[in-house]
Amino acid sequence: MHDDQPQPLTAFALNCSLKASTSDTPSSTEKMIDDLFRALKPHGVSGSAERVIDHPVKPGVMSDMGRDDGWPSLRARIIEADIFILATPIWLGHPSSPAQRVLERLDAFLGEADDRQRMPGLGKVALVAVVGNEDGAHAVHAACFQALSDCGFSIPGNGGLYWVGEAMQSRNYVDLDDIPEPVAQSMTLAASNTAHLARRLKARPYPGVVAQEGKI
Amino acid sequence: MHDDQPQPLTAFALNCSLKASTSDTPSSTEKMIDDLFRALKPHGVSGSAERVIDHPVKPGVMSDMGRDDGWPSLRARIIEADIFILATPIWLGHPSSPAQRVLERLDAFLGEADDRQRMPGLGKVALVAVVGNEDGAHAVHAACFQALSDCGFSIPGNGGLYWVGEAMQSRNYVDLDDIPEPVAQSMTLAASNTAHLARRLKARPYPGVVAQEGKI
Amino acid sequence: MHDDQPQPLTAFALNCSLKASTSDTPSSTEKMIDDLFRALKPHGVSGSAERVIDHPVKPGVMSDMGRDDGWPSLRARIIEADIFILATPIWLGHPSSPAQRVLERLDAFLGEADDRQRMPGLGKVALVAVVGNEDGAHAVHAACFQALSDCGFSIPGNGGLYWVGEAMQSRNYVDLDDIPEPVAQSMTLAASNTAHLARRLKARPYPGVVAQEGKI
Amino acid sequence: MHDDQPQPLTAFALNCSLKASTSDTPSSTEKMIDDLFRALKPHGVSGSAERVIDHPVKPGVMSDMGRDDGWPSLRARIIEADIFILATPIWLGHPSSPAQRVLERLDAFLGEADDRQRMPGLGKVALVAVVGNEDGAHAVHAACFQALSDCGFSIPGNGGLYWVGEAMQSRNYVDLDDIPEPVAQSMTLAASNTAHLARRLKARPYPGVVAQEGKI
Numbered sequence: 001m002h003d004d005q006p007q008p009l010t011a012f013a014l015n016c017s018l019k020a021s022t023s024d025t026p027s028s029t030e031k032m033i034d035d036l037f038r039a040l041k042p043h044g045v046s047g048s049a050e051r052v053i054d055h056p057v058k059p060g061v062m063s064d065m066g067r068d069d070g071w072p073s074l075r076a077r078i079i080e081a082d083i084f085i086l087a088t089p090i091w092l093g094h095p096s097s098p099a100q101r102v103l104e105r106l107d108a109f110l111g112e113a114d115d116r117q118r119m120p121g122l123g124k125v126a127l128v129a130v131v132g133n134e135d136g137a138h139a140v141h142a143a144c145f146q147a148l149s150d151c152g153f154s155i156p157g158n159g160g161l162y163w164v165g166e167a168m169q170s171r172n173y174v175d176l177d178d179i180p181e182p183v184a185q186s187m188t189l190a191a192s193n194t195a196h197l198a199r200r201l202k203a204r205p206y207p208g209v210v211a212q213e214g215k216i
Numbered sequence: 217m218h219d220d221q222p223q224p225l226t227a228f229a230l231n232c233s234l235k236a237s238t239s240d241t242p243s244s245t246e247k248m249i250d251d252l253f254r255a256l257k258p259h260g261v262s263g264s265a266e267r268v269i270d271h272p273v274k275p276g277v278m279s280d281m282g283r284d285d286g287w288p289s290l291r292a293r294i295i296e297a298d299i300f301i302l303a304t305p306i307w308l309g310h311p312s313s314p315a316q317r318v319l320e321r322l323d324a325f326l327g328e329a330d331d332r333q334r335m336p337g338l339g340k341v342a343l344v345a346v347v348g349n350e351d352g353a354h355a356v357h358a359a360c361f362q363a364l365s366d367c368g369f370s371i372p373g374n375g376g377l378y379w380v381g382e383a384m385q386s387r388n389y390v391d392l393d394d395i396p397e398p399v400a401q402s403m404t405l406a407a408s409n410t411a412h413l414a415r416r417l418k419a420r421p422y423p424g425v426v427a428q429e430g431k432i
Numbered sequence: 433m434h435d436d437q438p439q440p441l442t443a444f445a446l447n448c449s450l451k452a453s454t455s456d457t458p459s460s461t462e463k464m465i466d467d468l469f470r471a472l473k474p475h476g477v478s479g480s481a482e483r484v485i486d487h488p489v490k491p492g493v494m495s496d497m498g499r500d501d502g503w504p505s506l507r508a509r510i511i512e513a514d515i516f517i518l519a520t521p522i523w524l525g526h527p528s529s530p531a532q533r534v535l536e537r538l539d540a541f542l543g544e545a546d547d548r549q550r551m552p553g554l555g556k557v558a559l560v561a562v563v564g565n566e567d568g569a570h571a572v573h574a575a576c577f578q579a580l581s582d583c584g585f586s587i588p589g590n591g592g593l594y595w596v597g598e599a600m601q602s603r604n605y606v607d608l609d610d611i612p613e614p615v616a617q618s619m620t621l622a623a624s625n626t627a628h629l630a631r632r633l634k635a636r637p638y639p640g641v642v643a644q645e646g647k648i
Numbered sequence: 649m650h651d652d653q654p655q656p657l658t659a660f661a662l663n664c665s666l667k668a669s670t671s672d673t674p675s676s677t678e679k680m681i682d683d684l685f686r687a688l689k690p691h692g693v694s695g696s697a698e699r700v701i702d703h704p705v706k707p708g709v710m711s712d713m714g715r716d717d718g719w720p721s722l723r724a725r726i727i728e729a730d731i732f733i734l735a736t737p738i739w740l741g742h743p744s745s746p747a748q749r750v751l752e753r754l755d756a757f758l759g760e761a762d763d764r765q766r767m768p769g770l771g772k773v774a775l776v777a778v779v780g781n782e783d784g785a786h787a788v789h790a791a792c793f794q795a796l797s798d799c800g801f802s803i804p805g806n807g808g809l810y811w812v813g814e815a816m817q818s819r820n821y822v823d824l825d826d827i828p829e830p831v832a833q834s835m836t837l838a839a840s841n842t843a844h845l846a847r848r849l850k851a852r853p854y855p856g857v858v859a860q861e862g863k864i
Contacts, residue, residue, distance in 0.1 A: 018707040018752065038432045053707055059666040059745060092751045092795040093570030094742070097707060101745040104666065117405050122373045135596055138362055138525030139571035145365060146358035146376065147740040154413065155371035157338045157422065160362065164567055167596045168614035182600035184432050189333050192425045197370065200416040206373065209408045216254045216400050234491040234536065269491055275450040275529060308579040309786030310526075313491060313533040319524045320450065351812055354741030355787035363524040380783055383812045384830035398816035470864045549837050554805045574794035577803065578786055581793060586845065587803035589770045589854065592794065616864050621765050624857045629802065632848040638805065641840045648686045648832050 006044035009198050011037070012081035013049035013129075014074065016088035016099035021051045028131040028163075028173035029087050035179060036085065036129055036161060039187040043195035045083065050074060052098040059101065063108040071105050078106075082198045083125050084153060086144050090132030090164065095140050103144070109151040116208025121152030123205045125198040127190060129161040131173040137162035154201065156193040161186060222260035225414050227253070228293045229265035229301035229345075232315035237267045244347040244379075244389035245303050251395060252301065252345055252377060255403040259411035261299065266290060268314040275317065279324040287321050294322075298414045299341050300369060302360050306348030306380065311356050319360070325367040332424025337368030339421045341414040343406060345377040347389040353378035370417065372409040377402060438476035441630050443469070444513035445481035445561075446506065448520035448531035453483045460563040460595075460605035461519050467611060468517065468561055468593060471619040475627035477515065482506060484530040491533065495540040503537050510538075514630045515557050516585060518576050522564030522596065527572050535576070541583040548640025553584030555637045557630040559622060562594040563605040569594035586633065588625040593618060654692035657846050659685070660729035661697035661777075662722065664736035664747035669699045676779040676811075676821035677735045683827060684733065684777055684809060687835040691843035693731065698722060700746040707749065711756040719753050726754075730846045731773050732801060734792050738780030738812065743788050751792070757799040764856025769800030771853045773846040775838060778810040779821040785810035802849065804841040809834060 013036075017027045030049070037047035055070030064072050078084050088099035095103070109119040128144040130137040141160035149155060163183050165171045179187075229252075233243045246265070253263040271286030280288050294300050304315035311319070325335040344360040346353040357376035365371060379399050381387045395403075445468075449459045462481070469479035487502030496504050510516050520531035527535070541551040560576040562569040573592035581587060595615050597603045611619075661684075665675045678697070685695035703718030712720050726732050736747035743751070757767040776792040778785040789808035797803060811831050813819045827835075 018709065035432055059701055061666065061739065091709065091748070092755055092798065093574065094748055094751070094791055094795070097745045097749040097752055100739070100742055100748045103740045103742070104745055107740055117401070119373070122409070135567055135569050135594070136571070137567050137599065138366075139568070139574070141365070142358035142362035142525065142571070143742055145361040145371065146354055147742070149357070149361060149371050149373060149375050150354075150740065152373040154373050155361065155365050155375075157335070157365060157368040157370050159365045159371075162567070162599055164599045166598050166612075167569065167594055168612070168618070179432060180598075180600070185333070186600070187432055188425050193338070193422050196420075196422050197417075200420060201413075204412075204416060206409055206412050209404050216251055216395060216403055234493065275485055277450065277523065307493065307532070308535045308539055308582065309790065310532055310535070310575055310579070313529045313536055316523070316526055316532045317529040319526070320529055323524055351783055351785050351810070352787070353783050353815065355784070355790070358741065358787070359526055363526070366524065378783070378815055380815045382814050382828075383785065383810055384828070384834070396814075396816070402816070467864055549833070551805070554841070570794055570798075573797070574790035577793040577797060578790035578808065581789070581803050581805060581807050582786075584805040586805050587793065587797050587807075589767070589797060589800040589802050591797050591803075611864060617765070619864055620857050625770070625854050628852075628854050629849075632852060633845075636844075636848060638841055638844050641836050648683055648827060648835055 007199060009045045009082045009195060011040055011045050011047040011083035011085055012077045013047060013085035013087050014102055015049055015051040016096045016102060017051060017053060018096055020053050026174045029089050031174050032129050032131050032161065033085065033087050036187055036191065039191035040195060043191055045195050052102060057101055057105065061104050061107045063112065079120055082202055083127065083194055085127045085129055086148065087129040088140060090130060090136035090140055093136040093139055095143055103147045106151045116210055118206060118208040119152035123201045124153050125156055125194050125201065126153035127159050127161060127194055132164045133170050133172050134165050134167050137164050154197060156197040158186065158189050158193055161190055223415060225261045225298045225411060227256055227261050227263040227299035227301055228297035229263060229303050230290065230318055231265055231267040232304035232312045232318060233267060233269060234312055236269050242390045245305050247390050248345045248347050248377065249301065249303050252403055252407065255407035256411065259407055261411050268318060273317055273321065277320050277323045291321065295336055298418055299343065299410055301343045301345055302364065303345040304356060306346060306352035306356055309352040309355055311359055319363045322367045332426055334422060334424040335368035339417045340369050341372055341410050341417065342369035343375050343377060343410055347378065348380045349386050349388050350381050350383050353380050370413060372413040374402065374405050374409055377406055439631060439634065441477045441514045441627060443472055443477050443479040443515035443517055444509045445479060445517035445519050446534055447481055447483040448528045448534060449483060449485060450528055452485050458606045461521050463606050464561050464563050464593065465517065465519050468619055468623065471623035472627060475623055477627050484534060489533055489537065493536050493539045511552055514634055515559065515626055517559045517561055518580065519561040520572060522562060522568035522572055525568040525571055527575055535579045538583045548642055550638060550640040551584035555633045556585050557588055557626050557633065558585035559591050559593060559626055564596045565602050565604050566597050566599050569596050586629060588629040590618065590621050590625055593622055655847060657693045657730045657843060659688055659693050659695040659731035659733055660725045661695060661733035661735050662750055663697055663699040664744045664750060665699060665701060666737065666744055668701050674822045677737050679822050680777050680779050680809065681733065681735050684835055684839065687839035688843060691839055693843050700750060705749055705753065709752050709755045727768055730850055731775065731842055733775045733777055735777040736788060738778060738784035738788055741784040741787055743791055751795045754799045764858055766854060766856040767800035771849045772801050773804055773842050773849065774801035775807050775809065775842055780812045781818050781820050782813050782815050785812050802845060804845045806834065806837050806841055809838055
């Protein structure tokens with residue numbers, strides 16, 4: 001169900017593939033982002049994406065690591081959007097190294113709270129989309145949800161998307177003829193939940209707290 | 217900042233300590249729940265708690281595992297409340313076995329969605345509160361956030377509470393003279409965020425999706 | 433390749449299924465243990481197993497939690513064996529609650545080191561065998577390897593066994609007509625590695641350290 | 649206890665700090681590697697280390713990702729050594745992005761087994777050394793042990809080293825006046841266990857398996 005005249009929302013996705021977009025090999029992560037954008041569209045959400053590896057994101061834990069750092073422009077896109085989609089392949093059962101680098105750069109949010117202790121991520125909704133040829137999706141959701149909540153993002157119910165194949169097999173999400181039915185359903189539900197939550201938090205933002213409220 | 221005339225909200229906490237409440241040893245997990253309830257109170261949230269180990273919660277993944285199962289009454293309390301607090305000590309770096317049992321019983325939610333695919337947890341807000349004498353809190357947040365999101369719960373920004381001591385030390389949260397300042401602050405912020413999110417979702421529940429909306 | 437006249441070794445497996453052995457439903461975890469025992473046999477390893485849930489293993493972190501505690505007899509079997517197999521289904525992406533309880537009881541090993549700081553697990557080799565209908569095996573390996581290494585167990589190369597199906601599917605390991613080829617291969621390799629490592633450590637045990645060696 | 653005339657062993661450590669060695673800020677990870685080398689020395693182990701971020705290690709999952717890839721020379725050092733030390737800071741509760749990149753590059757080992765299914769890592773012993781100002785060490789051990797076992801490395805009993813401070817504090821390992829006693833003890837024990845295990849596996853390598861042995 002969509003809101004009657006839903007306020008338009010924006011989603012920004014970071015594709016944390018190990019392959020640059022100049023690679024000849026198609027990215028399963030990109031396909032999942034595209035599928036998710038299609039699921040979000042009827043809810044008034046327009047999406048855009050960048051591949052992290054296309055940008056020279058420097059190692060570090062500050063929002064700007066100096067000359068030639070590719071992060072500040074990606075960070076700006078996260079800040080502008082209502083919804084942040086962290087999309088990553090699974091490697092060795094973990095979020096990819098570009099995904100972990102993104103989290104490290106988001107860590108700067110912990111030192112950038114406003115005078116009501118609201119980090120830049122607070123009020124934004126995060127989805128985590130994961131693909132792999134086998135196993136690891138829930139562990140990647142876990143690692144990312146925890147880090148994103150730490151940085152202020154809100155996680156909607158059923159906010160983890162994924163596809164993985166059977167143990168020790170090598171088929172990829174891009175190799176599938178169709179989106180498997182339960183995967184499509186989970187995307188549809190996640191899209192609805194995400195748009196709803198983002199709209200609620202946009203209409204009435206988290207108020208935050210002031211220092212003297214801190215007495216327990 | 218509190219809403220002007222905030223609608224009252226309820227929070228239900230499960231204390232996943234390994235010790236029954238008849239134990240002579242004080243529960244650090246219980247203290248953290250109490251501290252959190254104090255932080256939630258100014259936001260119009262009244263809380264109650266149960267210790268899982270006091271109840272004969274049977275192993276299994278259904279909502280009712282038959283005669284003498286202690287889960288159905290706890291499950292009813294979760295369903296009635298607006299906010300669910302999963303509070304657990306860290307053992308071997310993981311959520312305690314009672315916490316994992318709670319998650320296993322919540323797994324039944326996946327088969328209990330309504331005709332708009334909304335699981336019983338959808339619309340409820342979850343907090344995860346963790347104590348240990350050393351290390352492991354973020355890993356426990358990760359494991360619990362992922363499982364709770366799978367069951368439909370929403371996670372507010374900064375929804376992970378914790379205290380742990382220095383590596384390989386044995387001091388407990390109950391042994392501290394005062395709540396350390398950053399811990400108190402994190403509770404204050406989490407309480408504000410949680411009440412706000414729960415109120416938004418109560419005023420306008422997740423709409424869910426109907427089957428034919430599933431086409432991507 | 434087997435040693436020429438290999439010294440006999442023993443393996444003890446704990447099946448951490450949520451179902452008691454009186455259940456009518458077959459246990460995928462049990463089947464994997466049986467398959468693994470078959471792979472270990474040519475290496476001179478004889479195996480036996482118990483289902484944790486058949487025993488009244490009390491919550492706690494001591495080796496004996498008093499009257500009617502089912503753990504001491506299981507603990508004795510671990511101590512007697514050269515190889516310990518922790519076999520668990522995946523629930524919500526995690527080791528089952530009986531598996532976590534086993535780890536909590538093994539935690540007592542940290543306080544039971546001898547005068548050379550050798551915990552009761554030191555010198556024993558651990559395998560972790562995991563089944564699920566979808567996703568989670570590597571995360572369970574991770575959680576268990578870390579806890580078992582903490583308790584002194586050694587992990588052989590390729591010491592993680594598993595089968596899981598495709599994302600969001602419901603087929604179980606017991607439902608398969610045959611052991612999938614890569615799974616069978618991984619068992620064969622793990623069995624060889626485990627027997628080899630256990631034999632090396634039995635022939636020449638870890639020497640441990642004395643207190644005054646502790647100066648770095 | 650050291651072997652009488654212990655065969656010399658070599659350890660190679662990768663420091664997965666986010667900071668290059670040209671940084672003015674001292675690396676806690678480097679200090680822990682140095683402390684560990686000191687603990688290993690009496691066991692006849694000589695160590696050397698590289699900082700991953702000093703080398704242009706390309707993203708990917710092959711052993712050589714082409715021109716200007718910094719990985720092949722680091723990989724060669726791992727192959728030459730008997731002991732591999734993966735040393736990483738904790739960021740957002742996870743192994744650092746350089747650590748995850750190392751694991752991704754080690755993933756190539758899965759396709760490089762010899763005709764007895766032995767991966768290049770098989771027979772080598774791995775330690776995981778972790779530092780952080782607060783929380784996360786066990787989760788990092790877990791993630792790394794699982795990935796390293798997958799690549800063939802053996803994990804000794806008590807193979808996880810770490811120091812972290814109290815929750816939400818900012819002190820670092822380099823800021824400590826002395827190595828805390830339990831940390832020093834754990835290093836001493838880990839060093840003894842590691843040297844012992846590496847020596848056993850060097851004297852009698854894992855035999856591996858041939859294809860026809862795979863029948864279970």
